[in-house]
Amino acid sequence: MQDTFEQDNSQNLLSDISHALSQGMFVHVRNILHEMSDGDIAHVLESSPSKQRHVIWTLIDPEFHGDILEELSEDVRNSIIQKMNPSMVAEATEGLDTDDLAEVLRSLPDETYQAVLQSLDEQDRHRAEKALGYEEDTAGAIMNTDTVTIRPDVTIEVVSRYLRLRGHLPEATDVLYVVDDQDKLLGTLSLAKLVVTSNPATLVSDIMEEEAETIPADMDESEVAKQFERHNWISAPVTNEQGLLLGRITIDDIVDIIREDAEHSMMSMAGLDDEEDTFAPVIKSTQRRSIWLGINLITALLAALVSSAFEDILSQLAVLAVLNTIVPSMGGIAGNQTLTLVIRAMAVGHVAPTNVRWLIIKEFTIGLLNGVLWAVLIASVVALWKQDLLLGGIIAFAMLMNMLAAGIAGVSIPLILKRLEIDPALAGGVILTTVTDVVGIFAFLGTATWLLSA
Amino acid sequence: MQDTFEQDNSQNLLSDISHALSQGMFVHVRNILHEMSDGDIAHVLESSPSKQRHVIWTLIDPEFHGDILEELSEDVRNSIIQKMNPSMVAEATEGLDTDDLAEVLRSLPDETYQAVLQSLDEQDRHRAEKALGYEEDTAGAIMNTDTVTIRPDVTIEVVSRYLRLRGHLPEATDVLYVVDDQDKLLGTLSLAKLVVTSNPATLVSDIMEEEAETIPADMDESEVAKQFERHNWISAPVTNEQGLLLGRITIDDIVDIIREDAEHSMMSMAGLDDEEDTFAPVIKSTQRRSIWLGINLITALLAALVSSAFEDILSQLAVLAVLNTIVPSMGGIAGNQTLTLVIRAMAVGHVAPTNVRWLIIKEFTIGLLNGVLWAVLIASVVALWKQDLLLGGIIAFAMLMNMLAAGIAGVSIPLILKRLEIDPALAGGVILTTVTDVVGIFAFLGTATWLLSA
Numbered sequence: 001m002q003d004t005f006e007q008d009n010s011q012n013l014l015s016d017i018s019h020a021l022s023q024g025m026f027v028h029v030r031n032i033l034h035e036m037s038d039g040d041i042a043h044v045l046e047s048s049p050s051k052q053r054h055v056i057w058t059l060i061d062p063e064f065h066g067d068i069l070e071e072l073s074e075d076v077r078n079s080i081i082q083k084m085n086p087s088m089v090a091e092a093t094e095g096l097d098t099d100d101l102a103e104v105l106r107s108l109p110d111e112t113y114q115a116v117l118q119s120l121d122e123q124d125r126h127r128a129e130k131a132l133g134y135e136e137d138t139a140g141a142i143m144n145t146d147t148v149t150i151r152p153d154v155t156i157e158v159v160s161r162y163l164r165l166r167g168h169l170p171e172a173t174d175v176l177y178v179v180d181d182q183d184k185l186l187g188t189l190s191l192a193k194l195v196v197t198s199n200p201a202t203l204v205s206d207i208m209e210e211e212a213e214t215i216p217a218d219m220d221e222s223e224v225a226k227q228f229e230r231h232n233w234i235s236a237p238v239t240n241e242q243g244l245l246l247g248r249i250t251i252d253d254i255v256d257i258i259r260e261d262a263e264h265s266m267m268s269m270a271g272l273d274d275e276e277d278t279f280a281p282v283i284k285s286t287q288r289r290s291i292w293l294g295i296n297l298i299t300a301l302l303a304a305l306v307s308s309a310f311e312d313i314l315s316q317l318a319v320l321a322v323l324n325t326i327v328p329s330m331g332g333i334a335g336n337q338t339l340t341l342v343i344r345a346m347a348v349g350h351v352a353p354t355n356v357r358w359l360i361i362k363e364f365t366i367g368l369l370n371g372v373l374w375a376v377l378i379a380s381v382v383a384l385w386k387q388d389l390l391l392g393g394i395i396a397f398a399m400l401m402n403m404l405a406a407g408i409a410g411v412s413i414p415l416i417l418k419r420l421e422i423d424p425a426l427a428g429g430v431i432l433t434t435v436t437d438v439v440g441i442f443a444f445l446g447t448a449t450w451l452l453s454a
Numbered sequence: 455m456q457d458t459f460e461q462d463n464s465q466n467l468l469s470d471i472s473h474a475l476s477q478g479m480f481v482h483v484r485n486i487l488h489e490m491s492d493g494d495i496a497h498v499l500e501s502s503p504s505k506q507r508h509v510i511w512t513l514i515d516p517e518f519h520g521d522i523l524e525e526l527s528e529d530v531r532n533s534i535i536q537k538m539n540p541s542m543v544a545e546a547t548e549g550l551d552t553d554d555l556a557e558v559l560r561s562l563p564d565e566t567y568q569a570v571l572q573s574l575d576e577q578d579r580h581r582a583e584k585a586l587g588y589e590e591d592t593a594g595a596i597m598n599t600d601t602v603t604i605r606p607d608v609t610i611e612v613v614s615r616y617l618r619l620r621g622h623l624p625e626a627t628d629v630l631y632v633v634d635d636q637d638k639l640l641g642t643l644s645l646a647k648l649v650v651t652s653n654p655a656t657l658v659s660d661i662m663e664e665e666a667e668t669i670p671a672d673m674d675e676s677e678v679a680k681q682f683e684r685h686n687w688i689s690a691p692v693t694n695e696q697g698l699l700l701g702r703i704t705i706d707d708i709v710d711i712i713r714e715d716a717e718h719s720m721m722s723m724a725g726l727d728d729e730e731d732t733f734a735p736v737i738k739s740t741q742r743r744s745i746w747l748g749i750n751l752i753t754a755l756l757a758a759l760v761s762s763a764f765e766d767i768l769s770q771l772a773v774l775a776v777l778n779t780i781v782p783s784m785g786g787i788a789g790n791q792t793l794t795l796v797i798r799a800m801a802v803g804h805v806a807p808t809n810v811r812w813l814i815i816k817e818f819t820i821g822l823l824n825g826v827l828w829a830v831l832i833a834s835v836v837a838l839w840k841q842d843l844l845l846g847g848i849i850a851f852a853m854l855m856n857m858l859a860a861g862i863a864g865v866s867i868p869l870i871l872k873r874l875e876i877d878p879a880l881a882g883g884v885i886l887t888t889v890t891d892v893v894g895i896f897a898f899l900g901t902a903t904w905l906l907s908a
Contacts, residue, residue: 168650307776311776321772
């Protein structure tokens with residue numbers, strides 16, 4: 001007992017391991033790893049550069065390979081599995097929970113997938129195939145089938161005897177499921193209720209919770225996570241359309257989904273994969289990021305093309321070239337604030353048809369207020385700096401126009417993308433920047449051409 | 455039973471309520487709300503524009519006010535509490551769990567805080583003051599004190615009798631805590647273990663889990679959340695330095711912390727508060743966002759100032775003005791990718807002193823590879839478009855320099871900020887953009903001045 005954590009416990013472990021490895025003290029590393037939880041080992045693997053990662057993996061007791069694989073993020077898991085042969089993977093995943101087994105299998109490259117599936121023993125293969133029958137990222141794919149079921153017409157005494165005979169309950173079991181002889185879910189009986197019930201002759205049906213809400217097997221996992229959050233569940237039953245009990249989902253799997261969903265938007269907005277491995281090899285990372293840079297080069301060239309339409313006025317007045325970046329930049333920032341807020345609100349389900357109009361009007365109004373504020377400010381700065389009132393007026397007008405465009409684009413782009421079933425977090429930023437760049441340049445250089453050109 | 459969810463159940467509820475409100479059907483709304491869970495009501499409140507939100511609040515049975523307040527995000531909660539008088543708040547929070555009560559109190563403005571504290575009944579005030587004695591965002595502040603404790607030297611039969619006499623267990627109780635007469639934590643006994651133990655004469659000490667890991671009361675809540683994630687806990691005991699049991703933390707409170715932590719980086723990167731209310735009134739939102747825009751205006755002006763040092767060459771060659779935005783823009787995107795990756799890696803604890811050097815070298819190398827790739831590409835585009843080989847060479851050189859700067863800045867800025875105890879997610883992006891803007895402009899216009907000026 002009293003194995004109290006230090007705040008930086010895991011960092012210490014990491015540096016111990018890293019130091020020992022560099023000294024070639026492999027036995028010592030093996031001993032450290034032996035004392036660690038699966039989650040901590042997964043953390044160490046995720047925090048290690050790819051070469052060191054593979055050395056550590058070989059030092060881990062193969063008995064724990066499966067549980068650790070399940071804890072790893074997809075990218076890191078794949079990098080490890082690629083170096084294992086299929087029979088080793090099959091051995092490592094033996095005895096995993098059905099949902100975890102299916103998750104590992106799903107993330108395998110196609111060739112390995114079939115080979116591993118064939119190497120599994122019959123029971124595991126059967127379980128896995130059942131879980132793989134549900135679409136990825138649905139309740140069916142993340143559920144476990146290890147439910148403990150009881151009948152409604154038996155007494156508490158019978159239930160207690162049954163549990164003692166059983167001798168062991170699956171991990172994170174907080175309720176027993178009450179089903180009829182067709183496996184139709186009738187209610188739940190929590191262990192907490194069971195242990196406080198005094199009369200052993202009480203019938204299950206008298207004290208079971210009938211109002212239990214169930215998760216349909218085809219519900220999207222993100223929606224499942226939202227339900228868990230809203231209802232503070234620890235576990236929830238999964239049923240099919242006929243109300244038959246198929247399995248249960250436990251909070252530990254939900255926690256991962258909540259983190260992934262929350263991180264998804266942030267990573268996508270920078271053009272990164274949510275599971276992007278910080279310590280992936282250089283070439284792999286370069287390839288992945290270059291796609292995003294390529295798309296952005298096109299938008300940068302587009303902005304340059306717009307500017308180039310105004311080469312005449314730019315060659316007359318170099319001061320316009322100097323100021324030309326301010327308006328697009330401010331528009332990009334303001335638009336990005338709105339975009340981020342809307343993307344998050346959509347992710348947590350706060351945006352609905354009933355409040356969209358309100359939201360657009362709100363962001364338009366903010367754009368107007370911000371536009372006026374920054375127009376006045378930038379006009380004063382420019383008028384003083386360049387001693388030119390008209391120039392101040394021109395940039396003020398451009399600022400106002402671009403702030404309005406930013407507000408409207410910031411709300412409408414994610415809404416339109418979502419309707420087109422394109423991930424707003426991924427594509428929203430690029431499109432937004434294109435809009436604010438083009439509007440900003442047009443408004444500034446266009447007005448300048450009109451008012452200033454000789 | 456079989457109250458199966460539709461995927462868009464909550465959206466339907468939201469539009470029903472919104473429609474009914476617009477028709478003045480308040481009784482109908484009250485009935486809908488009566489059937490909803492606290493979490494769902496909180497969701498409806500968070501998805502409603504501020505005026506409608508207050509109307510809905512008045513239609514909710516005051517009995518549930520406390521539980522709903524606890525489910526709301528801080529911003530939305532404050533907007534509602536501001537319209538309640540202190541005695542109403544005190545009444546609403548009556549009977550809340552200690553941690554939830556303390557959380558509501560902490561988020562109150564100072565004046566209201568004292569008034570509400572005075573309006574609480576003595577027992578609640580005592581509980582609240584105890585929880586408020588722990589620093590905000592620590593294990594002590596989020597724990598509940600409703601632990602069920604047992605002694606090691608009693609039999610299972612005695613424990614069972616005690617539980618039946620007790621008649622009710624606190625929510626989310628999955629284990630009983632085994633303590634000595636000083637309240638020192640000796641181990642845990644799970645309900646799952648209790649119900650499967652056959653021999654009623656078995657001693658608690660024989661079957662209790664002695665290896666239970668405990669959370670120190672002063673551990674930061676984000677670190678607590680990481681421990682929960684890594685160990686798949688449903689609850690964990692909180693102890694003081696002497697190992698005395700103070701309370702327990704349950705997974706439902708952890709889930710909120712995980713989401714908030716994950717969202718924090720994304721929101722901060724856009725200069726938004728993590729709890730920013732999408733449906734806050736316009737003026738409030740405008741004020742909040744304008745600070746961020748002000749900071750960014752300064753960086754935009756700084757970039758303009760750098761450009762203005764090159765007004766000579768810009769006035770000679772307008773083509774430079776047209777191309778001047780490409781290199782800073784690409785540097786900003788590349789740097790932002792690195793920055794985002796590092797911020798996330800730091801948030802989940804993957805960055806440690808042992809791997810920092812590796813990470814810097816990696817990102818520098820990616821910058822080099824990306825730099826070469828995009829330099830060649832942009833050189834070809836510009837050489838073809840403007841029919842000028844030398845100009846292509848100049849922009850290629852600037853691109854390479856800025857990509858290297860972006861890689862180095864993307865890793866080192868968050869590391870330095872963290873050492874200075876400044877939130878990298880909040881300040882990182884602005885500083886990064888300033889670096890990539892200045893380096894990009896200097897490299898491009900500087901080289902151009904050197905090679906092209908007449």
